[in-house]
Amino acid sequence: MLDVRMIRADIDQVKAGLARRGQDTAVIDEVAGIDAELRSLSGQRDSLRAEVRALSNEVGKLFREQRQDEATELQEQSRLLGLEEKQLDARAEELQVLLRDQLLRIPNLPAADCPDGAGxxxxxxxxxxxxxxxxxxxxxxxxxxxxxxxxxxxxxxxxxxxxxxxxxxxxxxxxxxxxxxxxxxxxxxxxxxxxxxxxxxxxxxxxxxxxxxxxxxxxxxxxxxxxxxxxxxxxxxxxxxxxxxxxxxxxxxxxxxxxxxxxxxxxxxxxxxxxxxxxxxxxxxxxxxxxxxxxxxxxxxxxxxxxxxxxxxxxxxxxxxxxxxxxxxxxxxxxxxxxxxxxxxxxxxxxxxxxxxxxxxxxxxxxxxxxxxxxxxxxxxxxxxxxxxxxxxxxxxxxxxxxxxxxxxxxxxxxxxxxxxxxxxxxxx
RNA sequence: GGAAGGAUGGCAGAGCGGACGAAUGCGACGGUCUUGAAAACCGUUGAGGCUUCACGGUCUCCGGGGGUUCGAAUCCCCCUCCUUCCGCCA
Known part of the structure; x- marks a missing residue:
């Protein structure tokens, strides 16, 4: 499996390597696209999760201080954020599976000193x-x-x-x-x-x-x-x-x-x-x-x-x-x-x-x-x-x-x- | 195949709904002391993603998957594996 970060960093080199094998390089663009979308999505998801965690900690504290009303209010807020997070997570999950599937089917890049040739x-x-x-x-x-x-x-x-x-x-x-x-x-x-x-x-x-x-x-x-x-x-x-x-x-x-x-x-x-x-x-x-x-x-x-x-x-x-x-x-x-x-x-x-x-x-x-x-x-x-x-x-x-x-x-x-x-x-x- | 118990950091082992990536011990690493070593004492000590020039921030991982909940190592369901007993067997 190729390192996605290599595809991110030097997509042309990866494509050139695959081309030496006589492989179609379109998958690489596809993979790069999925990767970009996945990263932006999981970033959003992670900050939502951070918020939910912070709120939940707050809820716990409020309950211990017997401040039921404030706690209930935060609970509701956190619940709504959680719903949003779930959606993003589901989509991110899909992308991740797709990305891995694609990556697993991409062959290795030939070494630099591997001779050229079609077959x-x-x-x-x-x-x-x-x-x-x-x-x-x-x-x-x-x-x-x-x-x-x-x-x-x-x-x-x-x-x-x-x-x-x-x-x-x-x-x-x-x-x-x-x-x-x-x-x-x-x-x-x-x-x-x-x-x-x-x-x-x-x-x-x-x-x-x-x-x-x-x-x-x-x-x-x-x-x-x-x-x-x-x-x-x-x-x-x-x-x-x-x-x-x-x-x-x-x-x-x-x-x-x-x-x-x-x-x-x-x-x-x-x-x-x-x-x-x-x-x-x-x-x-x-x-x-x-x-x-x-x-x-x-x-x-x-x-x-x-x-x-x-x-x-x-x-x-x-x-x-x-x-x-x-x-x-x-x-x-x-x-x-x-x-x-x-x-x-x-x-x-x-x-x-x-x-x-x-x-x-x-x-x-x-x-x-x-x-x-x-x-x-x-x-x-x-x-x-x-x-x-x-x-x-x-x-x-x-x-x-x-x-x-x-x-x-x-x-x-x-x-x-x-x-x-x-x-x-x-x-x- | 049946029954019971279990799976937590390098290892051992606590935690059984809230500040827990996780007490404690051992190990490992660094330091103090010492002629040197041991002992003692102090400190550090999991992997990974994203982000950042960097400091840092943030997320994920307590066998695996799903669920409940504002919040799960902790509760529920399924699976796998391990141990013990029984059965079968080269």
């Missing part, structure tokens, strides 16, 4: 690593859903029977590989990042805090009877972990990591990348997230990217890093780097991590604040996060990349300690 095609490729297009051999050019079926480690058919399309089931060593990846990702980050196992069903307010609601309700699974939502990422509970709290500047940054299931309806992406593990409704992911001061944010952004990137690199996968342009960053983000892994069997670059800096946008929604050292008052802090590891696509890339001529899959070295002593996955095991 995906304008993203900047920062680097491509460990990718040698000519190095892949025939046995690696088989899509993971075929490999998974051959080896009995991926069972899409039965998962679809149980839950519908775009649900999958891992079996045998395939299931073990899922757990191994999660465990590995957690273990690599607990040196600095506190491990958390949060709820996967959360309230509406919790989804609003990260920016997943109110705009993107179609993307999330809702458990309507209980007014709960299935989280699309651990970013949701982790961002609300410090909701309404005020932390000391000395305690920042706070770092968290969490392994959770993630649920996405993928509405509007029907027919796109639906084979195998490319796009699924439910998957496992390890997320890392930080709360920081504005000054720490840039370093943390780099830190999170490095952690996500080095894990993919050490798993021996080919990947590239993108600097997303203003037209392609997510609603809540100010700057985002994507990591895409190359999967030889499907011959595609698959997004496996989005590392974002959100500035105050989410923190203002979740009411996350800190007390500046030596300063007075409180400041809104910054949030950042990234996937340390998202299972399905990494699973797919590993299975395709590490496939041997005999059809077995060699287990990457990093995962060996997590695979019960196995060094390869072959049929029947």
């Amino acid at each position: 995906e095609q304008d993203n900047v490729i920062l680097r491509v690593e460990q990718y040698q297009p000519d190095s892949y051999v025939d046995c690696q050019r088989v899509p993971h859903w075929e490999i998974g079926e051959q080896l009995g480690i991926l069972d899409v058919e039965r998962a679809v029977k149980m839950s519908g399309s775009m649900f999958v089931m891992y079996r045998k060593q395939g299931a073990a590989l899922v757990r191994a990846l999660c465990q590995l990702a957690i273990d690599r980050n607990v040196d600095l990042y506190e491990e958390v196992r949060p709820p996967t069903l959360v309230r509406t307010a919790t989804m609003i805090a990260t920016g997943h609601l109110p705009k993107f309700s179609e993307e999330a699974y809702a458990v309507e009877r209980d007014d709960l939502w299935a989280i699309p990422t651990a970013e949701v509970p982790l961002t609300s972990l410090g909701q309404d709290e005020i932390v000391a500047e000395a305690d920042l940054p706070l770092r968290f990591c969490a392994h959770t299931s993630c649920f996405r309806r993928e509405a509007g992406s029907a027919g796109k990348d639906t084979r195998g593990l490319l796009r699924v409704h439910e998957f496992d992911k390890v997320e890392i997230l930080a709360y920081s001061t504005p000054a720490q944010a840039a370093d943390l952004h780099a830190e999170i990217l490095l952690r996500a990137e080095s894990l993919i690199a050490e798993l021996g996968l080919a990947y590239r890093v993108l600097d997303l342009c203003a037209g392609d960053i997510g609603n809540s983000a100010a700057r985002t780097f994507d990591i895409e892994v190359y999967s030889p069997g499907v011959d595609q670059w698959l997004e496996v991590s989005s590392v974002s800096w959100f500035g105050e946008y989410q923190a203002r929604r979740a009411n996350l604040r800190y007390k500046p050292e030596g300063g007075k008052g409180t400041e809104v802090l910054h949030t950042l996060n990234g996937s340390a590891l998202a299972v399905p696509r990494v699973w797919a890339a590993i299975v395709e990349t590490y496939r041997q001529p005999d059809g077995s899959i060699k287990i990457p070295e990093l995962l060996l300690p997590y695979m019960r002593g196995a060094t390869a996955i072959s049929a029947g095991v």
Whole structure:
């Protein structure tokens, strides 16, 4: 959520930022108008309230002094003022709700150094690593859903029977590989990042805090009877972990990591990348997230990217890093780097991590604040996060990349300690 | 799911219709004293909105929402959460 005071102070800058996203800026004028009216109205209301309070105190005093007549007279006066105040208050209330509604739907402003661009095609490729297009051999050019079926480690058919399309089931060593990846990702980050196992069903307010609601309700699974939502990422509970709290500047940054299931309806992406593990409704992911001061944010952004990137690199996968342009960053983000892994069997670059800096946008929604050292008052802090590891696509890339001529899959070295002593996955095991 | 009790500042805890943003204690911070520290003593100590160059003024917040009243932390209604007991349960 943007700060209304920023809109008040520098409306042109706000509009310019939204324009970089390709967004209509008319809302901003609307918001500024509502804000102005609200302020004038609540000012009037407050002075009426002050009068009512003063009169009421007077009434009390008069009653104690047994001056009934004078008291009754003031009572009546105060009652009439109260009526007026009620009207103003009702209108102010309406405006306030309207203002918040509007503000919640306005996306974050892109960071100054976020590249210009209208969409995906304008993203900047920062680097491509460990990718040698000519190095892949025939046995690696088989899509993971075929490999998974051959080896009995991926069972899409039965998962679809149980839950519908775009649900999958891992079996045998395939299931073990899922757990191994999660465990590995957690273990690599607990040196600095506190491990958390949060709820996967959360309230509406919790989804609003990260920016997943109110705009993107179609993307999330809702458990309507209980007014709960299935989280699309651990970013949701982790961002609300410090909701309404005020932390000391000395305690920042706070770092968290969490392994959770993630649920996405993928509405509007029907027919796109639906084979195998490319796009699924439910998957496992390890997320890392930080709360920081504005000054720490840039370093943390780099830190999170490095952690996500080095894990993919050490798993021996080919990947590239993108600097997303203003037209392609997510609603809540100010700057985002994507990591895409190359999967030889499907011959595609698959997004496996989005590392974002959100500035105050989410923190203002979740009411996350800190007390500046030596300063007075409180400041809104910054949030950042990234996937340390998202299972399905990494699973797919590993299975395709590490496939041997005999059809077995060699287990990457990093995962060996997590695979019960196995060094390869072959049929029947 | 049933019954009873509860929710007040960083914590503990009073207040149960009038001057209450709220006694008191603890904690924290600053000071006096001390070679230093402790103790003692003095002082400060919630968050936020609007307004002001500033001093200040003013409003909101006693779990959340609604109501009664000239006036609500205090009375009434609804909800949520917590504790204890019973039931059920991985």
